[in-house]
């Protein structure tokens with residue numbers, strides 16, 4: 437009862453505040469639900485359980501998109517897979533989605549390789565396949581991509597990347613087409629989740645609640661960070677992201693020691709910049725001595741690549757200091 441009384445105060449409704457700030461930040465229409473899960477990895481599973489009865493389509497060009505696809509296989513779905521080599525993107529016009537596929541799973545920013553799918557390419561799917569659900573993993577790029585929610589059914593992210601928060605919270609945006617699909621699967625007797633399902637998350641969200649006790653501190657902090665970002669303005673954040681990325685890529689292209697891993701400029705991530713370099717661990721150690729932390733290459737690329745996070749919290753001055761040291 438105490439909880440309900442607190443929830444009625446506009447200053448105390450943590451869920452409502454976070455959702456409203458995210459709605460403003462990402463320009464999410466009122467009829468889309470903003471749902472909280474344990475992680476983005478959880479959303480991979482819930483999305484496939486709730487939105488695909490038997491088949492999903494995946495664009496795989498690195499470790500994260502690959503894992504998303506493996507979830508579908510583990511859940512017993514048939515998968516249609518388009519593969520691109522590490523460091524490359526897709527010519528989406530050449531990728532015909534199967535008639536039988538129900539969900540098109542896209543990864544806006546493949547964090548392992550630094551390849552991004554241009555937002556115009558993401559939007560092209562709804563135009564070509566209006567009856568399929570278009571799902572976007574924007575985990576390591578949000579709030580950077582400016583998605584048109586009329587052309588994307590569902591998208592998700594977690595808070596420890598672009599929002600700079602402690603890990604442990606996933607954010608899932610979904611429309612009514614996703615909800616209707618989940619309800620239809622449930623009505624057929626299919627299992628769509630116990631701890632969380634799209635209908636249970638959706639229903640609770642109407643009262644700014646969650647089916648299970650959530651990461652309340654995480655939701656509170658996300659609301660505050662999104663509020664801060666709104667104060668700056670998402671357009672300014674996106675411009676600043678592009679300006680910092682341009683400085684980084686320009687350095688990599690003109691350097692004799694480094695080169696950008698992603699060749700095609702149109703497919704280069706603005707938020708995770710990956711570079712080839714001879715002795716990556718030594719470079720990472722050198723930066724660490726100066727208090728700057730960058731990532732190693734992913735998996736087998738540990739010794740030969742570095743990954744530089746270009747999230748909103750990183751300033752142009754830090755990027756310049758980084759390049760000076762590199």
Ligand SMILES: *Cc1c(COP(=O)(O)O)cnc(C)c1O
Nearest residue numbers: 475476477500545547575576594
């Ligand atoms: C980090 C990441 C995930 C997983 O997010 P978690 O919060 O660890 O569950 C999914 N997709 C991409 C592209 C990522 O970078």
